[in-house]
Amino acid sequence: MPRYALQIEYDGRPFCGWQAQAGLPAVQDAIETALARLEPDLPRIAAAGRTDTGVHATGQVAHCDMARDWSPFRLMEALNHHLRPLPVAVRACALADSEFHARFSAHERRYLFRLLTRRAPPTFDAGRVWHIKHKLDLGAMRDAAAHLIGLHDFTTFRASQCQAASPVKTLDALEIALVEGLSGVEIQFRLRARSFLHNQVRSIVGTLERVGAGAWAPEDVKTALEARDRAACGPVSPPDGLYLTGVGYARDPFAG
Template sequence: MPRYALKIEYDGQPYCGWQRQPNLSTVQGAIEDALAKLEPREHAITAAGRTDTGVHATGQVAHCDMEKDWEPFRLFEALNYHLKPAPVAISACVRVSEDWHARFSALERRYLFRLVSRRAPLVLETGKIWQVRQKLDLAAMQEGANRLLGRHDFTTFRSTICQANSPMRTLDTLDIEQIERDDGAQEFRFHVRARSFLHNQVRSFVGTLERVGAGSWTPDDVTAALEAKDRNRCGPVCPPQGLYLAQVGYPEDPFA
């Protein structure tokens, strides 16, 4: 069966996450339903990572196996046609080898988290960015983020329902960018990179670092929380809006 890699972007607000679930609206379900309109049968696609309810993607990657030998551009066009009006789009589609795997062939995942410090309510970006009202200290947050880099037991920063066999992970990048917006507010963008992540790990990082930026925590508190290996020592877990699966890295980029 010919295998295709799909690059996918979506607005996570209307969905109960990526993974198909009975009687619930999911991103995986929307794409598999679109595939079933092209080849009427049960489809099962595999993604590079599962995103939670309300989490978005600009660079999710999945693979699907088709019975027909589709020309990639025709499959791309047909899927986008049948996905309408869902807030899901296939941004690229390529033929890959039968042993290529969206999840197991991946070398890294990159997430973006958007946080805005603004007093006035958000109108146009509701559900796309996390808003706080207090001012934040970029230097303090970056110092706290630096304490998390490297290989650690991240028990403190993973959900209690995380299904990973081990809490050990290597965090390669956690860089925070500050942007002065036209509306006078300050936006902070958290760029996070690792081979793999634990459940709620990025949201746990950002929620904790926001407390550092607000002055409630210090960078030393982040170190103490990490070393405690205790979920109860984590800062508040931030909401899903603002989190984007931005990119998945492979030994060779199939979409290049």
């Protein structure tokens, strides 16, 4: 069976997340339903990351095995036709090696978190940014974020129901920048790692927001990290502003 890599974007608001769950709408179900319109009885698809309820993606990657040969362009077009009117689209499709696995072949995941700071509620970006009304100290948040870069036990910053075998992860990058967005000035957090724990990004951003608001000192984040205790974490940010923006592979199936 030929294997295809799919680069997928979606608005996470109508979904319970990526992973199929009985009785709930999932992005995985939407893709598999579209695939079933092309060929029946296909194997289940796999994705690089299991995004949670309300989390968005611009660069999710999944793979599917088809019974017959499709040109990648025709497969992409056919899937997008059958995905309408759901807020899901296949941005790219490529024929992949039979050993390629969207999850297990990945060596990097990249996330973006958008935080909008203005008094008025967002209209165009409602549900796509975390809206807060107060200003934040960008320098203090950057100082705090520096304590999280590198190899650490991230027990403090993972959900209690996280199923990862180990809380030890390497956070390769955590960049914080001011960006002029459609709805005004945003603070954008860009994070990069081989893999992330359940709720790790939202836990980090929620904690850094407390630093920016002046409720925490930057050093308090280091103390919380070293506590290795979920109770030491700051509030968890809502999913609205979180996006899976890209996945890295040693042999990128979409290159060229």
